[in-house]
Amino acid sequence: MRKTADVVVVGGGIAGTSTAYHLTKLGVKNVVLVEQQYTPFGGSGRCAAMYRQQFATESNLWLAKLSSEEYYRLEEETGCEDIELSKCGYLLPAYNKENEEQLKSNVAIQKEFGFDSYYLDPKGCKEVSPYLNTDEIIGGSYNTGEGCLNPMKVALAYKAAAMRNGAEFNNYTPVTGFDVQGGKIKGVKTPNGDIATDCVINAAGEWGKFIGRMAGVSIPLEPEKHQIVVTEPVEYIKAPMIYSLYKYFTYIIQVKHGGFLMGWSDADVKAGIIDFEPEWKFLENLAKRIVPQVPALGNLNVIRHWAGQYGNLPDHGILVGGVPEVEGFYMALGATKATMFGPALGTLAAEAALGEKPSVPEDIFQTYLIDRFAKGELIFDKALL
Amino acid sequence: MDDSKIILCRCENVTLADIRKLLESGMDSMQEIKKACRCTMGPCQGRTCKELVAREVARYLHKSVEEVDIPVSRIPIKPITLGQINEFNGGV
Numbered sequence: 001m002r003k004t005a006d007v008v009v010v011g012g013g014i015a016g017t018s019t020a021y022h023l024t025k026l027g028v029k030n031v032v033l034v035e036q037q038y039t040p041f042g043g044s045g046r047c048a049a050m051y052r053q054q055f056a057t058e059s060n061l062w063l064a065k066l067s068s069e070e071y072y073r074l075e076e077e078t079g080c081e082d083i084e085l086s087k088c089g090y091l092l093p094a095y096n097k098e099n100e101e102q103l104k105s106n107v108a109i110q111k112e113f114g115f116d117s118y119y120l121d122p123k124g125c126k127e128v129s130p131y132l133n134t135d136e137i138i139g140g141s142y143n144t145g146e147g148c149l150n151p152m153k154v155a156l157a158y159k160a161a162a163m164r165n166g167a168e169f170n171n172y173t174p175v176t177g178f179d180v181q182g183g184k185i186k187g188v189k190t191p192n193g194d195i196a197t198d199c200v201i202n203a204a205g206e207w208g209k210f211i212g213r214m215a216g217v218s219i220p221l222e223p224e225k226h227q228i229v230v231t232e233p234v235e236y237i238k239a240p241m242i243y244s245l246y247k248y249f250t251y252i253i254q255v256k257h258g259g260f261l262m263g264w265s266d267a268d269v270k271a272g273i274i275d276f277e278p279e280w281k282f283l284e285n286l287a288k289r290i291v292p293q294v295p296a297l298g299n300l301n302v303i304r305h306w307a308g309q310y311g312n313l314p315d316h317g318i319l320v321g322g323v324p325e326v327e328g329f330y331m332a333l334g335a336t337k338a339t340m341f342g343p344a345l346g347t348l349a350a351e352a353a354l355g356e357k358p359s360v361p362e363d364i365f366q367t368y369l370i371d372r373f374a375k376g377e378l379i380f381d382k383a384l385l
Numbered sequence: 386m387d388d389s390k391i392i393l394c395r396c397e398n399v400t401l402a403d404i405r406k407l408l409e410s411g412m413d414s415m416q417e418i419k420k421a422c423r424c425t426m427g428p429c430q431g432r433t434c435k436e437l438v439a440r441e442v443a444r445y446l447h448k449s450v451e452e453v454d455i456p457v458s459r460i461p462i463k464p465i466t467l468g469q470i471n472e473f474n475g476g477v
């Protein structure tokens with residue numbers, strides 16, 4: 001392991017690997033990434049594989065724009081053979097007039113921003129999502145620029161490309177502390193040795209708060225457990241993720257490889273701890289909620305069930321840039337949606353740490369910085385659960 | 386025999402050549418190899434292939450199998466359908 005670095009990135013998920021890659025792209029020669037396990041151990045290897053454009057705030061729409069555009073060209077850019085991207089879209093069903101109004105207003109905002117979003121009647125929903133039971137829905141919003149991908153391959157593609165550009169990646173190397181002198185970051189401590197550096201980027205996802213604490217930095221991010229299952233693979237039919245934002249709080253998506261990923265957001269989940277134990281209770285709840293929406297899914301074998309966490313900021317947004325407590329300590333956090341925002345997160349985090357002009361308008365960039373929490377300037381997105 | 390004809394993971398159709406290619410690209414973690422090609426992630430959850438892949442990884446890296454980061458198995462151990470789960474609970 002190198003003893004010195006221009007920048008040390010903590011965490012080898014999509015946020016960290018993308019940040020490392022973007023740092024090398026911006027010309028940083030000596031980037032060292034440290035990961036406590038392997039790529040991707042955390043949320044990036046446990047998520048529902050979706051990237052999205054259906055948002056209702058400009059902050060999120062800009063992240064979606066940077067991210068989807070990079071995902072479209074990622075294979076070419078990184079040399080990865082196949083990230084299994086499918087522009088299958090999301091379908092957000094409306095069950096009543098109020099839902100319909102909200103979705104129509106979101107679609108208008110997305111169209112205005114330049115995304116291909118539509119509001120469909122039940123017949124239109126059935127056309128794009130042939131296996132969805134449309135009896136109880138009155139319509140739904142849909143988009144043709146977003147979809148699914150293989151997040152494991154994405155993280156490994158960023159890693160391979162960053163390594164080709166000279167970055168060093170260290171697996172099984174947990175950060176255990178930082179050397180902070182006179183309010184400035186001077187180094188990173190690990191059981192495999194210390195690394196001297198003036199610049200650290202915290203990309204530890206749902207662990208982000210714990211990494212902050214090691215440097216004496218307070219970050220309002222809480223892990224929140226989410227469970228998910230995958231079925232045996234069957235023939236791929238391109239269809240949108242059925243994202244029941246208003247009734248079942250579930251999602252259903254067949255990824256290109258053939259398996260269906262399904263999950264349910266439990267409103268009563270205990271937040272604040274990292275817990276990878278899958279629970280039977282979740283399967284019972286999931287079965288009750290999925291079968292009425294897509295009866296055919298009652299017949300497919302579930303082959304795996306696992307748990308991961310979101311790393312929620314109070315507004316479920318992203319966090320890049322520096323912090324008031326320690327100079328040289330930067331963020332690349334956004335672990336409610338860091339898979340879909342991975343490219344933007346890496347780009348903006350790298351730009352912020354290097355003091356470069358951000359790839360989004362300045363007023364939008366401000367909404368990603370830490371002082372928004374102290375100022376109470378939080379923006380909530382109505383298109384999110 | 387041709388490495389691309391030797392199947393190590395039947396469920397996900399991963400051959401010895403696929404695993405070698407990943408190792409040759411510089412991957413030294415079985416966990417990362419799993420994430421890259423889905424070996425051990427199929428319907429049998431690696432019961433048939435985990436040992437075979439681990440042995441190949443160990444051989445290439447000149448390590449013992451114990452030194453390889455072998456993935457853990459996850460529940461459910463036996464595949465089950467959502468319909469069966471609903472039935473246990475007295476139907477939908």
Ligand SMILES: Cc1cc2nc3c(=O)[nH]c(=O)nc-3n(C[C@H](O)[C@H](O)[C@H](O)COP(=O)(O)OP(=O)(O)OC[C@H]3O[C@@H](n4cnc5c(N)ncnc54)[C@H](O)[C@@H]3O)c2cc1C
Nearest residue numbers: 011013014015036042043044048050175205308335338340
């Ligand atoms: C069930 C589920 C479904 C989801 N679905 C989606 C989805 O469809 N789309 C989407 O965009 N998001 C989804 N998410 C959220 C998404 O998974 C996360 O936001 C994202 O993966 C976080 O990426 P990350 O790189 O920030 O963090 P991670 O992938 O968690 O990476 C952080 C890394 O930091 C490492 N680390 C922690 N502590 C240390 C230390 N001390 N030293 C060194 N390394 C350390 C960890 O080992 C980890 O590998 C889902 C999450 C779950 C759980």
Ligand code: FES
Nearest residue numbers: 394396427429431
């Ligand atoms: S043979 Fe590899 S998962 Fe079944």
